[in-house]
Amino acid sequence: MAFDYDLFVIGGGSGGVRAGRVAAETGAKVALAEEYRMGGTCVIRGCVPKKLMVFASGYSGAMQDAHEYGWSVKAGVFDWSKFRTRLHGELDRLENIYRTNLARPGVDIYDQRAVLQDAHTVQLADGQTFTAKHILVATGGYPFVPDTVPGHELAWTSNDVFLMEDLPKKVLIVGGGYIACEFACILNGLGVGVTQYYRGAQVLRGFDDEARGHIAEMMMRQGVELHVGTDVERLEKRGAGIWVKATDGREAEFDAVIYATGRKPNSAGLGLEEAGVKLGRFGQIEVDDYSQTSVPSIFAVGDVTDRVNLTPVAIREGAAFVETVFKGNPTKPDHSLIPSAVFTQPEYGSVGMTEEAARDERPIEVYSAAFRPMQNSFIGKDERVLFKLIVCTQTRKIIGAHIIAPGAGEMIQMVGIAVKMGATKEDFDQTVAVHPTMSEEIVLMKAPVRTA
Numbered sequence: 303m304a305f306d307y308d309l310f311v312i313g314g315g316s317g318g319v320r321a322g323r324v325a326a327e328t329g330a331k332v333a334l335a336e337e338y339r340m341g342g343t344c345v346i347r348g349c350v351p352k353k354l355m356v357f358a359s360g361y362s363g364a365m366q367d368a369h370e371y372g373w374s375v376k377a378g379v380f381d382w383s384k385f386r387t388r389l390h391g392e393l394d395r396l397e398n399i400y401r402t403n404l405a406r407p408g409v410d411i412y413d414q415r416a417v418l419q420d421a422h423t424v425q426l427a428d429g430q431t432f433t434a435k436h437i438l439v440a441t442g443g444y445p446f447v448p449d450t451v452p453g454h455e456l457a458w459t460s461n462d463v464f465l466m467e468d469l470p471k472k473v474l475i476v477g478g479g480y481i482a483c484e485f486a487c488i489l490n491g492l493g494v495g496v497t498q499y500y501r502g503a504q505v506l507r508g509f510d511d512e513a514r515g516h517i518a519e520m521m522m523r524q525g526v527e528l529h530v531g532t533d534v535e536r537l538e539k540r541g542a543g544i545w546v547k548a549t550d551g552r553e554a555e556f557d558a559v560i561y562a563t564g565r566k567p568n569s570a571g572l573g574l575e576e577a578g579v580k581l582g583r584f585g586q587i588e589v590d591d592y593s594q595t596s597v598p599s600i601f602a603v604g605d606v607t608d609r610v611n612l613t614p615v616a617i618r619e620g621a622a623f624v625e626t627v628f629k630g631n632p633t634k635p636d637h638s639l640i641p642s643a644v645f646t647q648p649e650y651g652s653v654g655m656t657e658e659a660a661r662d663e664r665p666i667e668v669y670s671a672a673f674r675p676m677q678n679s680f681i682g683k684d685e686r687v688l689f690k691l692i693v694c695t696q697t698r699k700i701i702g703a704h705i706i707a708p709g710a711g712e713m714i715q716m717v718g719i720a721v722k723m724g725a726t727k728e729d730f731d732q733t734v735a736v737h738p739t740m741s742e743e744i745v746l747m748k749a750p751v752r753t754a
Contacts, residue, residue, distance in 0.1 A: 303422075303433075307333045309628075310424045310434035312416045312572070315342020317604035317616030318440030319400055324624045326407035333434070334409055335416035335426060340400040341393070343442050343605070344613040347461045350396065351389055352484060356645045358385055359491025363524075363647070370681035380492050382469040389464070418573035421599045425573075436599055436627055439579075439587060440620065441572065443565040443605035445481075453537030456544050457559045460485065470494055470557035474546055476534055478505035480644040482562035483517065486526045487647040496526045497556070499548060501533040506644065510656040512670065513704045516688045517646055520706075523684070524647065534559075567606045584608065591634045592626050593619055601627070610637050641718030643711030648687065651714025653721050654702035660692050661754035666701070667693040668754070669727070669747040675707070675740035689743045691727065695753070698726040705744070713741055 311322040314336025326332040339346045358380070369375045404411055414427040418437065425431045445459035458466075460481055471494065475486050478500030490496045498505075498521075505521075505528070506514040522528050531550070538545045543555040567586040575581060580588045580596040586608035593601045601623055604616035618635045625633035641653040660666045670690040678685050692702035703717045720729070735742035 305422065305435045306432040307331050307410075307434040309333075309436045309438060310416070310432060311335070311438045311440060312418075312424065313342065313440035313442060313604070313606070314340040314400070314411075315440055315442045315604060315616065316344050316613045317442075317620040318342070318438065319404060319620075320617045321438055321440065321603065321620035321623050322409050323403055323407060324621060325628050326404075326409045328624070328628045330628055332407075332409045333412065333432060334404060335412040335414060335424070337413075337415035337427070339393075340397045340404075340411075345396050345400065346393055347464055349613055351393060351464045352460075352488070353645060354389055354392065355488045355492075356484070356647075359488045360647065362491050362493065367677075367681060367683065370683070380469070382466075382492070417571065418577040418579075418600070420577055421597045434599075436601065438620075438623060439569075439572065439574070439595075439600065439602040439606060440604045440616070441568040441606045442616075443608075443611065444568050445562065446564065446566050447561040448563060451534055451536065453539070453544075454561075456537045456539055457561045459560070460562055463560060466558075472543075472556050473497070474499065474534075474544075474554070474556045474559045475562060476500075476559065477562035477564070478502055478507060478530070479562060479564065480506060480646075483521065484645050485560060485562060486528075487521060487524070487645075490521075490524060490526050491647060497554065498526055498528045499532040499534060500528070500530050501549075503530055505530065506650075508656075509644070509650070509652065510690070510702070510704050511658055512690065513650055513652070513688060513706055516672065516686070516706050517644075517650055520648060520685060521646065565605070565611070567608050569606055582608070592632060593623050593635070610640060612640065612642060615640060639718070639722045641714045641721075643714060645711065648685065648706055648708050649710035651705045651710035651712075651717075652703065653714055653718040654700070655692060656702060656704075657690075657692055657754075660694075660701055665695040666754050667695055667727070667750035668752050669693065669749075670751045671743050671747055673743070676738060677740075687740055689741075689747070691730070691744070691747065693727045693750070698728060699724055700727060700730065703744075705741075707740055713744075717744065 308330035309325050309332045311318045311334040322334045365375045416424050419425050447454050447457050475498045486498045504514050533549045535547045545555050569585045578597045587602040603619035605611045622633040622635040625631045644650040672686045672688045687707035690704040694701050730745045733745045
């Protein structure tokens with residue numbers, strides 16, 4: 303059977319674009335459809351604009367520190383309009399790069415929604431249909447607001463933060479995951495009064511408990527009004543603001559309410575089940591180790607599969623798909639020991655196991671140090687950093703590393719290489735420290751603080 307395309311990609315995020323581009327570079331005839339903007343969650347409404355906001359929000363504290371170090375610094379007022387204009391100009395630039403990278407090897411781009419008609423047929427929103435030998439679904443995920451809360455339609459999601467015309471003066475963030483905590487720190491740093499509700503006992507569920515407590519403490523010291531064990535009971539529009547009643551009985555008004563209570567796979571309405579593709583309980587596309595679905599001609603990568611929802615992972619999955627299908631080199635994406643960073647202030651970088659997970663599996667030693675680095679202690683700033691290693695006592699390998707400090711995201715990338723290679727505690731001990739740095743602590747911790 304002759305097909306219009308060798309590969310049709312649905313979704314123009316990082317995973318889909320990488321797969322489409324690399325497949326086209328092999329000589330395959332490739333098309334890609336994206337209904338919103340090229341670049342997907344990461345480039346347009348996630349990692350990239352968020353990190354730029356992290357940079358912007360950090361300057362308020364940096365100006366205070368500069369004053370303590372002897373600089374005559376005039377307190378400034380953050381101009382959201384100026385930043386927003388520059389931010390969207392940068393996103394336009396990056397989107398154009400994505401388009402250029404696709405067009406260069408000859409990928410046909412369709413700026414519209416695409417759905418499956420069957421195992422080899424895709425229909426576009428304008429009615430065009432195309433056949434493809436292989437179809438790759440890379441539609442990512444989306445933030446959701448629980449519809450059980452009265453007034454939920456008044457709330458924003460993280461997507462809306464990047465589009466707001468003006469900076470609110472007082473905001474409520476609902477949720478305790480990394481997105482909620484990052485935006486709490488960002489908006490706090492930009493001068494917004496931030497309150498955060500989380501229904502659980504501590505923020506950042508799933509991360510290391512000691513690190514979670516450290517982050518929560520630092521957030522509150524910086525001015526975030528954090529309430530755990532608290533959820534929203536109802537929202538009401540009152541005047542120019544939003545009145546909120548919490549489950550603990552407290553009432554308050556805010557200029558905006560932002561829900562960051564999780565994301566769901568963006569799989570609805572794509573014709574997947576009708577084509578025979580099996581979906582999981584939460585809408586995720588179920589795939590095997592090679593990203594193949596229950597329909598042999600249909601594959602899926604990225605957040606829509608709900609495996610490890612990180613941009614670099616989606617890119618790796620897309621590349622592995624091309625190796626498997628178009629290069630004849632069956633390749634499984636490696637989901638083990640993936641470093642990650644939470645861009646709170648200070649940042650949290652981690653790789654490997656949490657202390658809690660590790661001690662349930664094997665005997666461990668825990669090395670941990672929390673202290674004020676030189677830059678802070680010199681000016682009496684009471685912000686501590688945390689360095690933590692989890693060591694398997696049987697193999698001596700480092701099976702978990704956690705860093706909370708300015709630049710932790712940069713540091714954990716390097717530590718991640720060592721952990722991935724199987725470095726032992728003795729390998730770290732034998733590494734000469736770089737002095738004077740705060741990161742030297744990671745090779746100077748000699749005695750465990752506890753064993754389990």
